Amino acid sequence: MSRLSLNQWTTRRWSVAEAVDGCVRHGVEAIGLWRQDVTAQGLAETVKLVADAGLRVSSLCRGGFLTSGGRQALDDNRRAIDEAAELGAACLVMVVGGLPGVVPGEPLGTISRDLPAARERVAEALAELAPYAGERGVRLALEPLHPMYCADRAVLSTLGQALDLAEPHPPEQVGVVVDTFHVWWDPQVMAQIARAAGRIASYQVCDFLSPLPADVLLGRGVMGDGVIDFAPLTGAVAEAGYTGDIEVEIFNADVWAADPDEVLALVKARFGELVGG
């Protein structure tokens, strides 16, 4: 239980200050933060809140959005790296972006359908960002997203692909995220988790709901409410040598509508029953 980390968006109504306080009250020792909430709270104040509470920052969400190219995206990622360094975050989660021009939830306008080119652009941007992160002691964590988000959120779709992308870079600069929701279906998941030894920067857990809700982004459930068998995945991640925090990240309309204290109590109970670690 000491490895449980609360990703702030599991209790999305809570500000950074409220989430830090919630962690302390519930005996949770680590927190995953989101950039926009840190900005709203103030970066310096967040650093102080987290330090005073004695919490570890298991991740900062998120950098990425690299597929459309341009200096602006790189500059914003450098700022995200600086923030992660300031917060002492174990990693900066990278959601690489979808096909150029595709906007989540919006009808298609002018887009690029060249998926290999979009993927290549991610590799190029990473080559620019990894040394910058390395100089600041920040680890970029490439997050493969479920293939249903390939068009609109991340052209990085499997753990194997994330490891291929990470390979040219030192493991302390570029690691990967293993998120049960995104990888549970993959016939190669066990082999790729084993291959990820030394590269696992974050292990995130939540369940995959069936049926999916109308907005598939919100198809994440509290562990036990969906179809995922967590123990083998947790076991494989441990076998690969990962000893860091295990972050619970749930995007779900019902969870967000519920009392955050009740959510955190339920998350703790289910984590103990189902996730292990």
Add this chain to the structure above:
Amino acid sequence: MSRLSLNQWTTRRWSVAEAVDGCVRHGVEAIGLWRQDVTAQGLAETVKLVADAGLRVSSLCRGGFLTSGGRQALDDNRRAIDEAAELGAACLVMVVGGLPGVVPGEPLGTISRDLPAARERVAEALAELAPYAGERGVRLALEPLHPMYCADRAVLSTLGQALDLAEPHPPEQVGVVVDTFHVWWDPQVMAQIARAAGRIASYQVCDFLSPLPADVLLGRGVMGDGVIDFAPLTGAVAEAGYTGDIEVEIFNADVWAADPDEVLALVKARFGELVGG
């Protein structure tokens, strides 16, 4: 254009007789049939309708549903094989089924979360069915479905996994389906299509819509309405030696609500512009 095949559910309001007639009127030379519609029309009558119209039957949809085990599923698949033989279908499309107990669109009840076991059950059932299909000259076509359907429709999620499953069996007994909607996102798709040489039993096309509709089963669009770049996939399938029909299969509420003749005209136009082959 001579390789275009109309999957009957693209014009779902049409009976078999109407779809056959539609193909003739629009100069489409092949049709993909669905078992329940064939049953409604009568098997013998369907055989005669198709023969009189001079159409090829590019596929019969569908066998499968093998993950829950039991004799009943095997018996039903043997009947499906018999029907495919009677129709002279180029293949019987196999949708292997989701996790035992998971019902599409329904809240979860008692289910199995053991995904490797469900996948193993498919391999076992296939070992029983392949020789039966071989004796009747029917080719089983394993269809990997998009990973978003792993829980509720098919634990077969990638082309690579389908080829692994097919490998123990002669290519004329067990092939695979390459469906653009299901495989376009896969970082390994080009390598796996090349590996599929001699195993491609069906090439199906439709687009992947973004955003997805509330019912993700209906996220299939007319070519050009979504995010898929068809030419490279068609090229790879041709390079792998596939010269059979190219079936257009679109599950989409708007398409189903439209005049089937207009749908077929649009499908023909977009096929010519975008799919090639």
